[in-house]
Amino acid sequence: MVYDVSDGLTRFTKDFLAFNMDSIEEGAERLIRSGLDTKELLSAAQKCIEDVGRKFENGEYYLPELVVSGEIFIKVSNVIKRHTNPANETKKIGTIVLGTPQGDIHCLGKDIFGVLAEANGFLVHNMGVDVPPSKFVEKLEETGASVLGLSALLTTTYDPIREIVLQLESKGLRQKTFIIVGGAATTKGMVNKLGINAQTWDAYEGLRIIQSLIRDTEDAS
Ligand code: B12
Incomplete structure (x- = not known):
């Protein structure tokens, strides 16, 4: 029987939402080998995990489902x-x-996002999670990086982001650093509110924003 990508995608979504851990990676691999773009696979997986997040918020799911959805997402990320x-x-x-x-x-x-940025020719210093503001500032000073990418999934992450901006200002580094944020807790409104440069819910869009920034800088010099 001929494999149909659209059917495969429907099955992938069902497997993700039913937490069928064992069939996810194989399903994702087959989709890509059959011509599905990695971008579309990422978008499908992102929609599924957001659905789990909504059910968690509604009280239908609890922490274990959140944890499992994260593990399934890692399997999809490995394929990507x-x-x-x-x-x-x-x-x-x-x-x-x-x-x-x-x-x-x-x-x-x-x-x-880090994998995509590296694949597109950027040197990425991935500092991990739960990173104190001063560590970001030290890393920017040490590496001379012109871009700071921050990921925020909790609304409480606004405060450390504000603190990073303040510390960069006090060191005279704010103008030299393009700050882009991504993640479910971020909004376009944060750009003015927190004094950052850009926001996105899409890793590919984030990459395009940074690439056009680099082009503009090269054109100006
Ligand atoms: C999976 C998950 C977890 C996993 C995370 C596993 C892991 N290794 O990361 C675990 C179980 C650990 C977890 C824990 C918690 N979680 Co949680 N979690 C989620 C869930 C379901 C998915 C998040 C995710 O990974 N999405 C998939 C990725 C690919 O999407 P993304 O991050 O948005 O990234 C995309 C873009 O935004 C962009 N992007 C992201 N970052 C960046 C950065 C840059 C620079 C760029 C350019 C782009 C970019 O690129 C990506 C691809 O396109 C969300 C629901 C949701 N709607 O997001 C809740 C959610 C974020 N969690 C939530 C909560 C409450 C918690 C806990 C507090 C629960 C608890 N009671 O303990 C803890 C928090 C612990 C902590 N201190 O951080 C809430 C947050 C509510 C809020 N407004 O603050 C959410 C929204 C669920 C909900 N609806 O209530 N969680």
Whole structure:
């Protein structure tokens, strides 16, 4: 029987939402091998995990379901990573310091963005999760990176982001650093509110924003 990508995607979504841990990776792999774009696979997985998040918020699901959904997402991420070609150039086009600020331990979206950025020629310093503001500032000073990528899944992460901006201002580094945030807890409104440069809910869009920034900087110099 001929494999149909649309049917495969429906099955993938069903398996994800039913927490069928054993069939997810194989299903995702088959979808990609049959021509589905990694971007579409990421979007499908993101929709599923957001659905789990909504059910958690409604009280239908509890922490164990949240944990399992994260584990399933990691399996999908592994497939995406396997099929994301690394950049050919040895010369890096820019440097990004990346992390999830203090108090927040969500890492899935940040790590996917990091993989995409590396595959597109950026040097990425992924600092992990629960990173104190001063550590971000130290890393920016040490590496001379011009981009700071922050991931925020909890609304409480606003305070550490504000603190990062303040510390960069006091060190005279704010103007030299392009700050982009992503993750479910972020909104476009944060750009003005927190004094950052950009926001996105989509790793690919984030990459495009940073790439056009690099192009603009090169054109100006
Ligand atoms: C999975 C999950 C978990 C897992 C995380 C596993 C892991 N290793 O990361 C676990 C179980 C650990 C967890 C814990 C908790 N969670 Co949780 N979690 C989720 C869930 C369901 C999915 C998050 C996720 O990974 N999404 C998939 C990724 C791919 O999406 P994403 O992060 O948005 O990333 C995409 C883009 O935004 C972008 N992006 C992301 N970061 C960046 C960064 C840059 C620079 C760029 C350019 C782009 C970019 O690229 C990605 C791909 O396109 C969300 C629900 C939701 N709607 O998000 C709740 C959610 C975030 N969690 C929530 C809560 C409350 C918690 C807990 C407090 C629960 C508890 N009682 O303990 C703890 C928090 C612990 C802590 N201190 O951080 C709430 C937050 C509510 C709020 N407004 O603050 C949510 C929204 C669920 C809900 N609806 O109530 N969680």
